[in-house]
Amino acid sequence: MEDKTDALPPVSDFSAWYNEILRRAEIMDVRYPVKGLYVWYPFGFSIRKHTYNMLRSLLDADHQETIFPLLIPDHEFMKEAEHIKGFEEEVYWVTHGGLSELDVKLALRPTSETAIYPMYALWVRSHADLPLKLYQIVNTFRYETKHTRPLIRLREITSFKEAHTVHCTWDEAAGQVEEAIRLYSQFYHSLGVPILVSKRPDWDKFPGADYTIAVDTIMPDGKTLQIGTAHHLGTHFSKTFNITYEDLAGEQQLAYQTCYGISERCIASVISVHGDDTGLVLPPSVAPVQVVIIPIIIGKRKDEVLAAAETLCSELKGLGIRVELDLRDMRPGAKYYHWELHGVPLRLELGPRDIDSGTIVAVDRFKQKQQIGSAAEVPALLEEIQKAITERAEASMEGKIAICTTIEEIRTAVESGVAVASWCGERDCADRIEAETDASLLGRELRGKHAEKVNGNSCVICGREGKGALIGRSY
């Protein structure tokens, strides 16, 4: 389905590049006849599969996977006041079954607190049942009225990983929020995607949470993309849904809860953070094809070359590598173009001369060429590529972050990235920062090395002592 006649727009024209790469590299088809709903092409789905399998294996260490229903009856959905307020404008409602009207309207889950917690109220009996840590990977729905965009702003989020935990104490729940952020950091590291962690201001937290910690990355156009959140729910929901446990003394106690989620924005970040003017650049960890073999077939030695290429292919499969042998009747150049567009980390070329010299030409996605002796060298090469892709993305993100001491500096910085500036913590000052820079205050940076450069400085608005906050334009 790719189109070889036109060049891909450059990444510097990010919006055009993003739309084109989704189509040409066969990630998502945007032509589905409902706004905000998109179709996964099989190649895109395969990136999704490898990515979510990695997320699963991280979570499975101490969570259990499950599935709860999509449809939430309105009486449950409407129980928690802040939560309703946060979601009422973006919930889809099922009102009819067959030809008749339903007695009870059913919400399509925008997130599953109100589907899961009535069951938790039944399941949690005693302190011995806690902590309880479940997750599901499901479709969720938001009636988005803003401009929709594949993988980023959707009406059907096809791949929402949401975890929901229950604990005996507030502190344990806070520890779980920390643990969630640690897991997410590990996950994004394995995707080579650098992140910023911040505590969202109180007025920007999840509806029904004590506080929210968010994970963002910076896109090529300098805008931030929120790619994960973890919420301390305190007892907001356990009060509403009556989730209590019997403590060691035999007393009933309200339980403390957390939830944390990642959507297919994780795929959007992999595509956007690594991609270049030639196409996708996929880290080996999630590339559907990690290595492509291109036989260079010239004249009489065709059979010999094909046999050698097939042997190489089996050897790589034997090493657990996802490899493709490209035998299509096309010029090698056209094949290079195809696989570079699809972000394949490593290309191996094999022709008569290579057979004679007992070597293989290895070309990475950045067109660095070298000769290798055998398949056995490939795993180490892929590790190097994974590392190079990660370092390149980290350097690129650091280049988009500016330490600022004045509103003017922030205004300039958010044109092309994220500003770090001292903020006193008050809403009035945050509002003024946002109004004067046309950007959002993401919150105080946590775990990062940027905030410490301005911690203790005067707030850029009021001059009182402040701490480092992240400010940027957000998707």
Add this chain to the structure above:
Amino acid sequence: MEDKTDALPPVSDFSAWYNEILRRAEIMDVRYPVKGLYVWYPFGFSIRKHTYNMLRSLLDADHQETIFPLLIPDHEFMKEAEHIKGFEEEVYWVTHGGLSELDVKLALRPTSETAIYPMYALWVRSHADLPLKLYQIVNTFRYETKHTRPLIRLREITSFKEAHTVHCTWDEAAGQVEEAIRLYSQFYHSLGVPILVSKRPDWDKFPGADYTIAVDTIMPDGKTLQIGTAHHLGTHFSKTFNITYEDLAGEQQLAYQTCYGISERCIASVISVHGDDTGLVLPPSVAPVQVVIIPIIIGKRKDEVLAAAETLCSELKGLGIRVELDLRDMRPGAKYYHWELHGVPLRLELGPRDIDSGTIVAVDRFKQKQQIGSAAEVPALLEEIQKAITERAEASMEGKIAICTTIEEIRTAVESGVAVASWCGERDCADRIEAETDASLLGRELRGKHAEKVNGNSCVICGREGKGALIGRSY
């Protein structure tokens, strides 16, 4: 969550047994506050995961996985007349987004033909694009007005595997339907679930199909459960959705299509076909825990026993076996009860005497006990158990199938299983068979060895020459 005070109802009281086993073995929770929607317990989800991973690996050989949207706009859903007629009474409709009414009503997919085929119309251009074989594993919805039952009759089918293929000719599509049935036979064989294959009568085929082949099994109460279907769609949908391809001569041709599906009824069949009065019996292929190790700790040698049990556990993990070491502070008998209820195929007991004799006590789910020398013998034991479970289920199904030559014999046979009788193929005769036996004519048996025993005999109603049909009471 298990309840040790009451005995499990016997399988002979199947409906009670089924409800209880779902709860006690932690498969599904039925207490979700909407009729027909159920919650997967993590243990049930784990059976689902292993089962669907097996299905995936069978399909991935020559299909590609993807995801299409859940929501179908009414103008697409309403395009194919027969299809609408078949589904209009059981479709859920989304009519509101947030606080406003939608311009276009959206159906929750009951099945995805009308979501997928508008995209196929864009994707299929030339004969070189064919065959196209995609599948997805998604949630689908039916507004069931009949009695609902977990895993069997649902309002949200959480785990519908549906494949949709496109071909150049009618014959190729027919070959794909054959291939689908071959795949499904292989799948059910790996679950140890015996099946009957039949061609559904014309009046019972999928709405919009040329014909339907179905796969059924027989439940412990003698009723049949349809656990897979494959449909030759001819050009019904390609005409409606304009799916055409350019043939070798440069002419536009209508494409031929098939679709075939399996839902979580496959899990219902595993549970029901194998279970016994003690609980679940899971084939090793899909058991979340294939082997449980129970250390028999007596007096002084506790540390020695625990160390040996841990070594055994690591050895089994090293062999790729899903093993659990049960260190809970409970009597061994209570542990046996727990794991038998959960269908674990093999239990290993290890105490001081076993350590002295250099042996391990191995007890299979049918309480056959033997001594083994080391972990290395376990894979072969699991294979034997898989085979024994399969043979037991096959023998049980054969015992429920009766060759019949009169209506009276059919009437008796369907009380406890499936009747095989000669039928001329006419609807009038089928209607009379159904009316006089209070059962359904599933269709002509294919691939089976039962129909051939009556092929060529006189139709049990009209006396004309007939062929073997399957008749049973269905879920």
